[in-house]
Amino acid sequence: MTIPMTELDALPLLARLSHTQRAAIAGVSRIETYDQGVRLFDEGGLADQCWVVLSGCVTIDTAVPQNGRMVLQSVGAGELVGWSWLVPPYRWHFGATVVTPTRAAVVDTAELRRLADDDPALGYQLSLILLDALLNRLQATRIRLLDLYRNPS
């Protein structure tokens, strides 16, 4: 299903893009809906797409012996799932599972890279968007290391 532009225009994540640039991204994306429990990808698989969650929730996990799949992070509405397509070896570092019924824009990352190569202004803005999202996640992960909510006693 193609993406209604109103949905992309409303995303804070893409606010720095022009309507035309968002339309270009919509052209390499499709809408998918997923039921609870659907596995989006597994660690080690080929990373050739990413997801912008429009509603619902996806968890990122990794397998730990004796513990099964441990959830490291969840990703909700307005956020990005999937970074491994950005850098070699283009294999998923973690796995991802849909935990509540989810609607997402699925972006064909080979096409996205081509768009960015053809239009450096769009490519630059996309880099900033990805960097911003990555920084948010890195900083939130660092803060979690502080274990701020522990009982001081």
Add this chain to the structure above:
Amino acid sequence: MTSWVPTPCRVVERTVETHDCVTLTLRPVTGSLPAFRPGQFAMLYAHGVGEIPISVSGIPADGTLVHTVRAVGAVSRALHDAAPGTVIGVRGPFGTAWRLDGVEDLLVVAGGIGLAPLRPVLGHPSRRTVLVAGARTPEDLLYAGDLLALSDVDVVLTVDRGGHDWHGRVGFVTEPLASIPLDPERTTALLCGPEPMMRFCARTLLGRGVPAGNIQVSLERSMQCGIGLCGHCQLGPLLVCRDGPVTGYPEAEPLLLAKEL
């Protein structure tokens, strides 16, 4: 009657919230307590142990007062363990309240026990409220069942570490803050939790265009008198018991950034 003399109040209800937090409902043994506003606190006195500041976490219309206490040391442990029937001394109300006049879009961000002082502002039908609450684990989330039952509040719960049967979010509160839909100019944000959490949340909100003047935080310092006399709770130019705990972010930011005051 924000005085030196505690009003004896009986614990009429004790609800276990988590492994270290309980909610106590207190009723004056005789007479009545003065009116508390959300954000204000009382000095609760556990007989023979000591007195500590505890925010009001519920203001029922029946003359009782509700507090949620986390056992972290001698006094909070004694209050936490107070069974129904125990008499506790109450002084207050003290401090500043959340400023809510004219607020239409309310964003409430709480971490850990920081949800307690914010609970009384939830569920007001005249404003759109979004609550983002963080905790260490799903078992540490305060009032979780009650929050999800609030019909007019959008609730986002997130934990540092989820278990296998947790279907909510795993992550820090700044992550949903970065992506939830909000109208920055119209949003009033109330933050309460560990000080670093409030700093990081305020920075995320400033990045989204929420004016600093629309952000309020609740400061915590160890207290003794509660009425601005002893200086125990001094934080830079502020006496938290009198000028706080609720403070605008423009005044609070330099104090939250200082290494030691």
